[in-house]
Amino acid sequence: MAQGYTEANIKTLSPLEHIRLRPGMYIGRLGNGSHPEDGIYVLLKETVDNCIDEYTMGFGKKVEIDITDRSIRVRDFGRGIPLGKLVECVSIINTGAKYDSETFKKAIGLNGVGQKAVNALAFEYRAQAFREGQTRTVEFLQGKIKKDGKIVAATNGEKNGTLIEFTPDEALFGKDFRFRPEFVEEMLWNYAYLNRGLTLTLNGKAFKSENGLKDLLAKKLTGEPLYPLIHIEAEDIEVAMTHGAHYGEEYYSFVNGQHTTMGGTHLAAFREGLVTTFRNFFKKDYDAADIRQSIVAAVSVRVMEPVFESQTKTKLGSNDIGPGGPSIRLFISNFLQQQLDNWLHRNPEAAQALKNKIEDSERERKELAGIRNLARERAKKASLHNKKLRDCRVHLDSKDKRAEDSTLFIVEGDSAAGSLTSCRDVQTQAVFALKGKPLNTYGLTKKVIYENEEFHLLQSALNIEDGLDGLRYNRVIIATDADVDGMHIRLLLLSFFLQFFPELITNNHIFILETPLFRVRNKKRTIYCYDEDEKQKAVAELGSTHEITRFKGLGEISANEFKDFIGENIRAEKVSLEHLHNSAELLSFYMGKNTPDRQEFIIENLRVEKDLVGA
Structure with missing residues (x-):
């Protein structure tokens, strides 16, 4: 019906109003800083990106970043924004120098939006x-100009460049948002690896790389590589790679x-080019999965006027290197077939190790073929009665705008599953119930996934049998009780993922x-506390009339309460391998047989608290 639909219903928003009303179109997600892709990091990235573009063009060798409380300060030493256009460049959307491809040939941001979004979404x-x-x-204050200064003489011999300071608006990001140092440091290391010679500092701590992607891979490796790191490069492309012993x-x-x-x-072009190059070099039509099994690789390309699939620039959509240039697929394929092929000829021992690895993967895949088919048949029959998975409607591989919110909670037992299922968001939150403690997979081969019904059903729920391309949930959250048994189940699950699907962890999917x-x-107020300190503060706030309930397990928490812990205020800690140098050694120590080393560790660290009289 047209009733009530008049000219008065038609509204035109200013760019500032639109950014603040629909921030997701500009920075992806808001969040409180607990996830590396939350909006506050996008604001920082958009600011640093401009500094990097200056460095890429040959101006300024240092970028200073300071984070105090929840405010950001970024100072570069490039050419500096032209003074007469300073207001326009930071507040008028679709304004900037990057439309001039001669000035910024291979810049990160080309749409004149990023810094304006930072301004609009900042309080100050x-x-x-x-x-x-x-x-x-x-x-500016919430995107509106507060002070427009005049051009004056710089003091203290200030060098050319730009200084940006801002505080994200808590009206948008919430009162509890905060910058996590590990996420910011990861971002700055990536900038350093990709811009050799550039020094970035975070509150005085320097980030600098001499060997580019080779340094990145050396830092990311969590075990011994099968052969020395391959590091090859040419104009507009750099690659580092090796194979490990993981899946x-x-x-x-x-x-x-x-x-x-x-x-x-x-x-996609890199993965395809690797297969072609290795097949040609070894003169054998190896299966693509066997060639890429256990690979660890980094690839960086520079293209003219890149087209990303969103403003947050996490996925490239461009098909060409630049106007009149070759396709990205052909460019990368030609590079690998020349440079990688040459490296393999110059390093015959490494080439042999790689060949052995491919053939080992081929043998294991063929051994798994029979049991995989049996497991699939069994799963088909079991799925008719299987109640382990309470699925959601929106998945990561869908085109729904909430795809990145898709979450799978792994819980222990039907009691916890029932509480969580009854209060979850059925659109984006799924629940997978374990029947007890899962099998310790340390030292076992991938064959165990197909022999163990629970692991097979979990793999099927995630849809990761053939890699992460079909992953159905953006976040996989282990939700076990905060007791000894819950910690043990958590450790067994992490061991499983680390051994067979480490990319789930390295790609920030496990929480x-x-x-x-x-x-x-x-009678007036309820406070939930996550540790003893929070409990003591709550007791002090509520006074002598308070009562305390200790939750022993998730099944004890009512559905009405549980919804507060898995909604907007969810606390989910990302599982990271950042400070791990050898995952095989870690798994051996904690999940292997009761070794003398572990016995000694337990004896040295065991603490016994004597019973207190009257306690």
């Missing part, structure tokens, strides 16, 4: 440009310095759910 924003002894400062494929891909966490055309240990309440 300040920009200052320095050029040839002169400077100008402009200040799966692990990639780090970049375009014009942007970390494309979702891959894109360049990564641990934090649930409250205590509920402190009186």
